Amino acid sequence: MMLKPVPMQHVAVLGLRKDRQNVVSILHDLGVVHLEPISKSVAGMLRSERDSDLHRQVSDQLLRIRALKSVLPAQPVSECRRFSSIDDLVKTAQTITIDEEIASLERQKEDLLTKLKEIDENLRLVEEFSFFPEDLNVIQFRLAHSFFGRVASEKFQAFREALQVDFQDMVLYFQQDKDMTRFVLVVLPEFPSHALATVIQTYGAKLEPVPRLSGKPTQLIEELKKNRNELSQALEQIKQRLKELAGKYFATIVCVEEQLAIESRKLEVIANLGVTRYVFALEGWVPVPKFEQLKKTLDRYAPGTTEIYELEGEEHPPTLLSNPRRFRVFESFVRFYSLPSSNEFDPTMILAFVFPIFFGMMLGDVGYGLVILVASLLVIRRVEGGKHGKTILPRQLIKFAKMILAPPRMIKLARAMVPGSIIAIGLGFVFNLYFGFHLNGYLFEFLNEKFGLNLPAEGAFFDPLSSFGLRKLLLVSGYIGLLMVSFGLVLGIVNHYWEKDKRGMLGKSGWLLFGWGIALLGLALIGHEPINPMKSLVAGSYFGLIFAGLGLMLLGEGVRALMELPSIISHILSYTRIVGILIASVIFADLIDFIFMKAIHKSIMFVIIGIVILLIGHFFNIIIGVFEPGIQGLRLIYVEFFSKFFHGRGRPFQPFGTHRQFTLQLYELESKQGAMEKKVKRSAR
DSSP states (O other), rough: BBBOOOOOOEEEEEEEGGGGGHHHHHHHHHTTEEEEEHHHHHHOOOEEEEHHHHHHHHHHHHHHHHHHHSSOOOOOOOOOOOOOSHHHHHHHTTTTOOOOOOOOOOOHHHHHOOOOOOHHHHHHHHTTTTTSSOOOGGGGOOSEEEEEEEHHHHHHHHHHHHHHHHOSEEEEEEEOOOOOOEEEEETTTTTTTHHHHHHHOOOOOOOOEOOOOOOHHHHHHHHHHHHHHHHEEEHHHHHHHHHHHHHHHHHHHHHHHHHHHHHHHHHHHTTEEEESSEEEEEEEEEHHHHHHHHHHHHHHHSSTEEEEEOOSOOOOOOOOOOGGGGGGHHHHHHHOOOOOOOSHHHHHHHHHHHHHEEEEEEHHHHHHHHHHHHHHHHHHITTOOTTTTSSOHHHHHHHHHHHOOHHHHHHHHHHHHHHHHHEEEHHHHHHOOBBBBOOHHHHHHHHHHHOOOOOOSSSSSSSTSEEEEEEEHHHHHHHHHHHHHHHHHHHHHHHEEEEEHHHHHHHHHHHHHHHHHHHHHHHHHHHOOOOOOTHHHHHHHHHHHHHHHHHHHHHHHHHHHTTHHHHHHOOOOOOOOGHHHHHHHHOOOHHHHHHHHHTTSSHHHHHHHHHHHHHHHHHHHHHHHHHHHHHHHIIIIIIGGGGGGGOOOOOOOOOOOOSSSSSSSSSOOOOOHHHHHHHHHHHHH
């Protein structure tokens, strides 16, 4: 199935200048118009709006409301609100008069947090160095420097001797434990600071200034804890007051903030409109299926004052992809390569069908397919937010995975691997591969005896490691390559036809004929068929395809095409990597199983080693089975297929609108059915 992006209609909206705010609000709520700057041919006859007092007022209120929201604790919001006008919105914002109280509470909160941090730091130091028996005031001097320090016990003696060499005037009081020695160091004036730094760095000591406190450590600990409790209580009171204010105002604040942001965006659009004394104009792109609905909606909400016109020209429209819901996950893979232009094929559906087949063929094992399938389903169900309960996956593994991929992208990747894993399970059954083990024989023996079936006793319908199986797989992969490259060239011809590019059509047709001529000639050589065109009409047709293709390529693309002739052959043969990756995975799994089976017949130690090799080896092969088929499958699509027809470089369709969470829109897109019902009612009257 092939789809093109949604067709776009370039439109202009003209209306009375006094209605511009209403029209912009309608377009915003409908969310179907991609706004563009006014065309240069028209811009010279229009001028821009000036920055209005209303825009400044809305911006000021938005900044104020956002500041309040940032301070208040979040509360659940159960209802959405609708504002009838900007005046209604501004009046609602002005009813929130807690700015001064919030600012005062925030200052008190920050002050308390600073004091608590200082008390916690002092308490940590005093508790750690509580072995010092004297009042801390005795080691606080105007000129001397006092430090709390610690150093590894095995280095303390050398550290002490080094200090005594460099610093004659010092006081050192310490408590030595098995691993760490803590000390109080007082260095008198005129000490060489660079020498102290050298000693500290040499022995790995850590120093911290003695806090400016008075009293013995045991007394200070109690005093500091008491102060911390008092400050914590005061902080809790502030938090409780903020929570009370949030309970009263938070729902209104988030609704007002969202609507203010929307109105600010609307006013920015209004400021960039083209206007005259009495009218305004704007341009944009509308999806063709929505054009009539947009027109009816404007007629309904702005009757007689606004008109929408279809524009013609060579402008480059934005791209809006339209795929069935189950296939939209593959749009991100197409976007990763490039967004399609609006006038070419959207290859999402093709990728959605082809990529899982390539992935499954390269994996080809029931066990590996099941593991990847289960892991993908777990990611889809739980990693996105953990809303379905605890996951059996290790937290460290989830954390590491989230460092590589953001959760939304992880979900898309998991969804893309589900169909490929199912195909891998099916092919694994055909190949008789279960983590490399061959288990179908036991099942087939039972079925043959029980039901009289004639299933193959060896268990495999198709053995990829046999000489026959390998030859067939290589031949199948070659056919896949020929069909994919040919399909890409056919799409390229169609694209050039739509663009009315005759030379492009000739060039792609030449590549298609040349590729088939080379492929058929190669198959004839493999089959030991005669290839002398003087003796075989069929062989002559092969050469006819080749030379006809060369001629069309020269007409369409010139001499440059001759330099790229080997690429068509390499692109077709490149699809044999599907078989190469499959065989490498099968051989690696077989090697792991062979080592395990040999080890279990030895001693207990060898059995344990064999189990470890089995688990680690298959885990490593599964990791390869995720990345290698995924990367190589996409590469075959991107390089060998997309390059034949897909140019990309599209710009995304970004409709003017906002996703609402706490507010309701005023206008809705006029449905065709609703418009028909209104027409019938008017006729009945």
